[in-house]
Amino acid sequence: MRVLMLPLLQSALQQHMDAGTIPDVPGVYSISLPWTPGVHVPMLDWLNAVPLYPQCYWQHRDGELEAAACGGVKIFNRLAPAQAFLAAHPARDTLRLWGLNAFGHGEGEPESYLFLPRITWQRERQSHQLILNLASDGSLLEDARLCAAQLAQLARLPGAGPLDPFAAGEISAAHQPERPQWRQMIARALTALREQQFAKVVLARRTRLVLSGKLRSAALMAASKAVNHHCYHYMLCWSPGRAFLGSSPERLYRRRENRLDTEALAGTVAADGPSSSAAELADWLMNDDKNQRENLLVVDDICQRLHPAALSLDVTPPEIISLRTVQHLRRTIMAQLNCRDDVRCLSMLQPTAAVAGLPRDAARRFIARHEPFGREWYAGSAGYLSLAQSEFCVSLRCAQVENQSVMLYAGAGIVEGSDADQEWREIENKAAGMRTLFAAESAEPAG
Structure with a gap:
């Protein structure tokens, strides 16, 4: 099974680059696309087929929200800098960082592991959305070019097939x-x-x-x-x-x-x-x-x-x-x-x-x-x-x-x-x- 997510993201990114809407400045830039999956591929099957790390899967206990995210554009090992990063971009108040917070951290141990994903496939109830994130301390346009190369490499990989049944004894x-x-x-x-x-x-x-x-x-x-x-x-x-x-x-x-x-x-x-x-x-x-x-x-x-x-x-x-x-x-x-x-x-x-x-x-x-x-x-x-x-x-x-x-x-x-x-x-x-x-x-x- 091949999910047509990556070609869709490639096309959207290229359109933004051609239109000159991605500036050659530091900052954060997100592309969000409503999406209807053509075939039913579980998010975990898709994540398993995409060699882009870190990866996060999260589903709400009532099933209303499900997300699969991969690729670390920004990574934070403490909560305060993560929150400060979001606060620096108030116009993008739905920008999400995914990950973990530790029970208690000793010297040299991380407090958190939170990351801004390169790609997020998100479902809220029956509505699916694709999100592509760019972030750079130097040039968003340069990160867009890097992202385009990543998407092209990923698109050449085999499609997402069903996960093998779990059988580790x-x-x-x-x-x-x-x-x-x-x-x-x-x-x-x-x-x-x-x-x-x-x-x-x-x-x-x-x-x-x-x-x-x-x-x-x-x-x-x-x-x-x-x-x-x-x-x-x-x-x-x-x-x-x-x-x-x-x-x-x-x-x-x-x-x-x-x-x-x-x-x-x-x-x-x-x-x-x-x-x-x-x-x-x-x-x-x-x-x-x-x-x-x-x-x-x-x-x-x-x-x-x-x-x-x-x-x-x-x-x-x-x-x-x-x-x-x-x-x-x-x-x-x-x-x-x-x-x-x-x-x-x-x-x-x-x-x-x-x-x-x-x-x-x-x-x-x-x-x-x-x-x-x-x-x-x-x-x-x-x-x-x-x-x-x-x-x-x-x-x-x-x-x-x-x-x-x-x-x-x-x-x-x-x-x-x-x-x-x-x-x-x-x-x-x-x-x-x-x-x-x-x-x-x-x-x-x-x-």
Whole structure:
């Protein structure tokens, strides 16, 4: 299958160059084209066929927005310069930067990875749009010539064919921490809770899978998307063998002008059980004191953090969100902001109490001391940044792909009364959203 996207972009770019509308000055220039795909080619199939990196795929959990972006015209490893870049071009308030924000960055580690794509294929509901971006600190016309050469090279490649079925099998698995060390870590957390060092801490496990076959990140993303419904789906590929991707149920926030929507997704039970139906487990979750306390702690923290920047705040009653392997408690928080500032929004909301704990700084110090790995992009956020509208999901239910190995991550909220074995079962259920995509070829080591 050949998608006639590249010839269309080539023609549009040449028309702009011939008309002299692309100036020989520094700046940003975008060409946007409404588009009706002639044949149905999934965006992930198209990205897989285009060797232009970095690449980003993102789909909203309700399916209303889907985007495939590739090629880094501008790349930012911190949020503030990214926002300043957008602010310098206010006439282009829909210009979007796509990527990730890290959970917490140490010395020398990136805070973010956000990029202005060369090419974006974007769908909002049933409307498709192609966007070609030029950017230069010297000459936009020179970047247009470079872009024309890139498009010509890409147009000579074979068309986008269907992704091969995902078939990478699990050869071995190793947890950090293993189950005995997990119990010890939970015991230390419960001691700290009794000493009132914090009210909640979220502790995580990383699982390294060694795989039997070659792993294509787009195929793994497609497989996760096919079974993990009602989730944000996100993928950032730096190269064919290196990517971070996942299917997360949780919104960090969406900002439209000065209106911000966020949520508290905390409190978890299995989607089904050997002796209980999903409805019975949902009813238990709605009435369980420990899980309700955990959710309300997150709500209170979000409201306190937003209060200095909010003209008004509203919170909805709790509801049950049912996913493939787990069910969650969710409350939605809506705020009217006194200014549009995504750096401030990220600082206030990330990491949430649902992925770090309360008080946030004390919980993060405990995590840094006791978790046996760095979280990096896990429990950070994935999405897009623009002046008019920004949205990020919490980067959960995720995988870090490195050639023929994959790191999976899952965490559990520890409060007074938590049980280590019950929390282990919770992270098993959460990790299953990604891990069950791999056909096990050997038994998991005992833990």
